[in-house]
Amino acid sequence: MSTSWILFLSAAGCGLLFAGCGLWAQLVDGTRSGPYRPREAFLPVGILAFCLAFGGLAFLIDSGVAETTLYETVEDTAAVSDDPPVTGVHRFGVQHPGARHDLLVAPESSISVDDPVRVRVRLSTPDGLVAVDEERTLDVRCEGLTGPCEWDTFTADFVPASAGDGELRVTVLDPGVTRVHVRIGDEEKTDGERAPGY
Known part of the structure; x- marks a missing residue:
């Protein structure tokens, strides 16, 4: 369901x-x-x-x-998260060159977090150009006074010029991340599917 x-x-x-x-x-x-x-x-x-x-x-x-989901996955990093940096490589296929694509990278933890986390994101489009290359510190946000705390998400937009295979590299630079949720959306896609659980 x-x-x-x-x-x-x-x-x-x-x-x-x-x-x-x-x-x-x-x-x-x-x-x-x-x-x-x-x-x-x-x-x-x-x-x-x-x-x-x-x-x-x-x-x-x-x-x-x-419907607009082009690529989405959740990568388990629990086994290596205490020994950063941890890099995940994701390959995705661009179907609509010239369309705006949105990127979301969300590091997650199995426990409530207290400290910010640093991530480096590098996205290359099928034509070999680097559309995103940035290191960010993601702050902690909490749900109410007693709710669990989690990290903010990394978001960016890009417009690939050609169809083909692109590559996304996500490097977690701090310990404590047990999994990384990655989603790439395509504003012109109409038949996408979310990853299980999302």
Whole structure:
């Protein structure tokens, strides 16, 4: 099952749960005078409609990302992450020269992180030109006060001039990275698929 369907079904399930709770509360409300009237179901129906609309929007956004995915993989670096630098080489095929492509590199850890991580990214297009060659320090971001902390992502855009095979080299310069998520998107692609779990 794709992530898009999981998002939609989760929102639909929440809508059914919350609408059901609202309907149940109205039915058992001891202060209500007279029998239950169908027009009082406006709030539960509104809750369900909102959740379905939210789920539908999440489905469309995520499926749009999936369709434009040219290349995506998650590379396990746990075995060598304590002995940097660690370099992963990724080869991808350019299908639409002249189209804007977006690059995402996301180092991940199996535990909450405390310190920034340095990565070097070098991307060569099929014509042999270097489109991205940069070292960045990715800061730590945390989800709320008690949520896990993770690193920011490395993002860049490039426009390849010709079709063929390109190469991406990602070098992790600090320890603690257990896997590296890489995604390359092509704005003109319409039949892409996300990596499992994304």
